[in-house]
Amino acid sequence: MTAAVDVSSPSGSRSTHSIPEIVTPLLPVTQVITHLGTNPMLTMPVVVGVEPDVDAAWHRLAEVADFFGIAMPGLDDFRVAVLEQLPVTRPVGTLLAVTATVFDVDGQSRVVVASEPVEPVRPAPVRIGRCDAVGLVPRSADPVWRRMAGRTTSRGHLDQFQRWLADQGWVDAVPVAVPHAKPSDAPYLGALVVETAAGLSGIEDPEPASLLDQLAACGVIANVDGTGRVPADVTRAWWVSPRFLIHPVADLDGTSLPAHGAPPFVEQR
Known part of the structure; x- marks a missing residue:
């Protein structure tokens, strides 16, 4: 055999x-x-x-x-x-x-x-940092060869990055500003949903696939309008992991946020 x-x-x-x-x-x-x-x-x-x-x-x-x-x-x-x-x-x-x-x-x-x-909704708060991981995690603006490689079983670089993040006490990070590039606060690994007085906004990079769009398509969360940056007046935030776990964010790039209350964008099942 x-x-x-x-x-x-x-x-x-x-x-x-x-x-x-x-x-x-x-x-x-x-x-x-x-x-x-x-x-x-x-x-x-x-x-x-x-x-x-x-x-x-x-x-x-x-x-x-x-x-x-x-x-x-x-x-x-x-x-x-x-x-x-x-x-x-x-x-x-x-x-x-x-x-x-x-x-x-x-x-x-x-x-x-x-x-x-x-079980998507998790009560444990998480911390999101900021770092430069350009070239390490494929992004939608990258060359096609890098984006395609990011959709394969080659995940060793991501495992290494996650270990480094854990050493910093973070589960994910948003990018530092890059000269001549469009500013973005889309996390490297997961997605963010932020709340302001104006409502909810989603922040993510669609490579290898949009986490928020997929979850909305199967009825787990409501549709959330997308934005590229974290608003200055954010009052609460949630992080969606690559395996669809939703955690409250207690610290977002050095800003402390309340990490309590159910995420209002999650649909009742």
């Missing part, structure tokens, strides 16, 4: 070390060794009982597959592959963080889906 990596945790017996034993391998080991970090990958929110936006996910992944010359299934085949691999035992209304990865095996595309339940 060809060795494989158990990506989607199919049913099967387990050894005393909890390693799954599967009858049909998902991926040959040569795929894992020779294609490290080049497979198109996207994490999207899916609410059980709500039709997922598979079309948008397919277009984002197809753009990457075309750039790297990787076989990509057609939209209908992709939809079937995603829906077949979603868990069917979760209660209606459960939010899932669903990661779809496209593999090119002997010229044929294979879609592997992994998912985990998410």
